[in-house]
Amino acid sequence: MPQTLLATDRFPLADADKCVQCGLCLPHCPTYRKSGDENESPRGRIALMRAMIRNELPLTPRLETHLDRCLSCRNCEAACPAQVPYGRLVDDARAVVAANRPETWGRRVLWRWAVDGLLVHPDRLRGVGRLLRGYQRSGLQAIMRGSGLLRLLGLAAVEAQLPPLPKLKRFATVYPVQDAARGEVALFVGCIARIVDQPTIDAAIRILNKMGYSVHVPPAQNCCGAVHHHAGDRQGAQRLIAQNVNAFKPTEDMPIITLASGCGAMLLEYGQHVPGREATDFGLRLHDFGAFVEDHHAALLKNTATYLDGVAVHDPCSLRNVMHSAKKTHKLLSRMSTTKITKLADHATCCGAAGIYFLTQPTMSEQLRHDTLQAIRHSGCHTVVTSNIGCALHLAAGIASQHLDVKVIHPAILIDRVLRLKG
Ligand code: SF4
Ligand code: SF4
Structure with missing residues (x-):
């Protein structure tokens, strides 16, 4: 008989039982596509979780590895006719694993x-x-x-993955515009991104100012908590959620803009991770930068159509499957270009970055990045645009290792360049 596990009470077994094992998710799962192993598929992992929670299967290192190899990309969720909330299941299963495994x-x-x-x-x-x-x-x-x-x-x-770092600065609390015709927005700048991707943050502030928004950067904001959450550290994630909810309180009437869809996917679902209205409201205020510009300010780009040959769009899983904003970003960039903006071939898969997955699961991560790099090669592009800093760093490192002449940038950088070009 397997050992009785701690902390299984919060695992949503009823949601796991929604899986009818149809297998429609399997062709959409990057790890199943690579391994052909049912245990590396959404259906297989759900079966493992159920058996573990029901005390039918012991928590072994092998079981843990099958769960750890999941990218949390949520491609399976998008494909599932039974609406199984897979993302929540795998995070809750990892919390159970974390509560029961010895610390190494x-x-x-x-x-x-x-x-x-x-x-x-x-x-x-x-x-x-x-x-x-x-x-x-x-x-x-x-x-x-x-x-x-x-x-x-x-x-x-x-x-x-370390890009050339610019001279680091502290961000001001507010970037006002004289005539804030549109109002005010709050900007989430994340943890790593505020160090390694300051040019993107600067570009986004310039664009938002140009649109007529004063931009607030709440100084007490912190990491979104995704790394903790996906690793099963509920308490750590909840601490950061509380900190961010408080940090953005002074801006509570404003939309919150995020420049990293990996963070955005976490921020959007704060209400699922802690009880109370404030966390839910935080998620309701959240917008991906590209989607916000496309939804509200396409007119800004009306007369800016530029020859953007050689630009390809990469869809981060978090933007596609959780924020549901990938199409908007593509539309926005297409609006700015007189030539077709291509999507990378097989764009509905994962590049293998997945938070700290590239560190914890380097073999699978490398295999997935290899496919994305192939797609980049085949596209013939010189610039890849992606809305997630984790994907950007991971792809840029792969591009450098293969000596390709391709830059990876955020949509904000491209829009900023076009707007400057057009005066
Ligand atoms: S598509 Fe949904 S219901 Fe079907 S096997 Fe996958 S998770 Fe289960
Ligand atoms: S989240 Fe992604 S890697 Fe994990 S089971 Fe679903 S499709 Fe596969």
Whole structure:
């Protein structure tokens, strides 16, 4: 008889039982497509979760691996006729796993030092960002990359994702416009993105100002909590949710704009993770940047159609399956271009970034990125536009490793360039 597991009470078995095992989700699951293994499919994982919760199957490292290999891309949810809320199931199953497994040294280091010790401390992150900028500019980066030491230390994958860092700054609390004809918006700037992607944030602020919005950047905001949530750390996620809900309270009448769909998918569903009206209202105020511009301000781009040959759009899973804004971003970019903006072939799959998946599941992550890089090659593009910083860093590192002459940018950067070009 398997051991009785702790913390199974919150697992929504009734939702898992909605799965009628039809298998329609299987061809949409990136890990099943790669492995051909039922245990690496949505249907198989749901069966494993049910058996684990019902105490019919012991929680073994193998079972844990099958759950960990899920990307949380939620392609299966989009394909499921029975509306099984797979994303919630896998996150809740991981919370059960987290409550029952022994803590290993590696996990303690990753979690206590990198996640709880750094990711959720914006000041410490900024300090590390400054050190990393020094590391890049001093030439030490080139020496370390050439020495093979990064690989020995297990840091090669994460270091490869580091883009050239600009001079880091603190964001102002508000970027006002004289004639705020449209009103005010609040901007979510995330944790890693505010260090590694400041040009995108600057571009978005310029565009929103140009549209007639004053832009507020609540200073007490923090990491969205997605890394904690998807790893089964409910308490850690709830702490960050409470912090962000409070941080955005002074802007409570304003739409909240996010520039990273991976964060956006988490922010949108705050109401599912903590009880109370405030968290739900937070999600209701949330907009992806591209969708917000397309929905409200397409007129701004009316006379800007430009020759944007060689631009391809990458659809992050979080934008497509959770924020449901991928079509809007494509429409927006198409509106700006006199030539066809292509979507990458097989765009409805996952590039393998998936939060920290590229670190925890490097083999599957690499296989999936390989396919996306093939699609980039075949498209013949010189610029890939994506709305998620995690995908952008992951793809850019792969592009660099293959010596392709392709840039990866956020839609805000492209729109900003076009608007500047058109004066
Ligand atoms: S499509 Fe839905 S109901 Fe069918 S097997 Fe997949 S999760 Fe279950
Ligand atoms: S979330 Fe993605 S990887 Fe996980 S089971 Fe569903 S389709 Fe497969």
